[in-house]
Amino acid sequence: MSAPRFALGATVRIAERTPPVHHRVPSYAKGQVGRIVRVCHEHGLPEAYIRGDGRPFQRLYRVRLDQKALWRDYAGAAGDTLDIEIFEPWLEPAE
Amino acid sequence: MTSDHPHDPGHDHDHARTFQPDLSEPTSDAALIGVALRRLMIERGVYSAEEERATIERMAGANPGNGARIVARAWSDPAFKERLLADGAEAIKELGYDLSPLEFTVLENTDRLHNVVVCTLCSCYPRALLGQSPAWYKSKNYRARVVREPRAVLAEFGVALADDVEVRVHDSTAELRYMILPQRPAGTEGLDEADLAALVTRDSLIGTQRDLTPKDPAAR
Incomplete structure (x- = not known):
């Protein structure tokens, strides 16, 4: 177990990349900036399972995104949000 | 519908309506791989058919x-x-x-x-x-x-x-x-x-x- 790189409340950017293997970051979330709302446990990284057992396990986070920033034509209220699970290698610090 | 008539054409009950559909046989590659994988897992002793049955029953009970x-x-x-x-x-x-x-x-x-x-x-x-x-x-x-x-x-x-x-x-x-x-x-x-x-x-x-x-x- 390694210490989480990001703390609760940290602002992060979800990486914008498309590895040519199975991964679990939906395209709508790539490149988006959000904040950490839950530091989860370490789990096998989906793209690492193609080599075997997914190790080394990676820290998982819940990241909160603002709907108005996510969808240009979002028709809901300004405060609406979306929470998504993202592994640490997909996150970078952001302003 | 009566059940004591001789079974000849011309009677009025509808066999199509009482017929129970069977489970379809696997035909796609993906389904056949699934069947083969299951058979191999059981043959190799990774799990037993009884364990599989019990697991399915437990999942179905949730x-x-x-x-x-x-x-x-x-x-x-x-x-x-x-x-x-x-x-x-x-x-x-x-x-x-x-x-x-x-x-x-x-x-x-x-x-x-x-x-x-x-x-x-x-x-x-x-x-x-x-x-x-x-x-x-x-x-x-x-x-x-x-x-x-x-x-x-x-x-x-x-x-x-x-x-x-x-x-x-x-x-x-x-x-x-x-x-x-x-x-x-x-x-x-x-x-x-x-x-x-x-x-x-x-x-x-x-x-x-x-x-x-x-x-x-x-x-x-």
Whole structure:
């Protein structure tokens, strides 16, 4: 177990990349900036399972995104949000 | 229809209507690989046919009643609710449920917040606890739309929300599984946990229903 790189409340950017293997970051979330709302446990990284057992396990986070920033034509209220699970290698610090 | 007539053409009952459809034989490559894999696993002793049968039976026995029981406990016991929201996976062990290594995560609805769950990439769902997910949960329509127009989708389920109620969509993309803790309906102060659990619906645990209705006392 390694210490989480990001703390609760940290602002992060979800990486914008498309590895040519199975991964679990939906395209709508790539490149988006959000904040950490839950530091989860370490789990096998989906793209690492193609080599075997997914190790080394990676820290998982819940990241909160603002709907108005996510969808240009979002028709809901300004405060609406979306929470998504993202592994640490997909996150970078952001302003 | 009578059963004592000689079986000759011209009688009036309809065999097509009483015929039971059989399970279809696997024909696609994917289905055949599944059949072969299962046979190999059993032959090699990775698991036994009896273990498989028992597992399927246990999975098939899971149902939304388990979630309702957890909700009723949370409504009745504030300390349990606090533990449930902090670490759902640990808290539900108190009631005999274990979803590990999945991180069971409970999200509370409030007057100002409505939560709804989706798995945009496939159909992740706390199946071992709540049983099979509804067909619409797995549909591309729901998965694609509820993330970008949640209020429109919720309205189709009969959930109308004022603008000052935040809608929070939870996309189940990895190792967490979600359940909503709906709001306890007014007028249920005197109910015990079993009666409270009877008010909780499957859809309210997913977030496509918001208001639960106390049953009419006269009807109980």
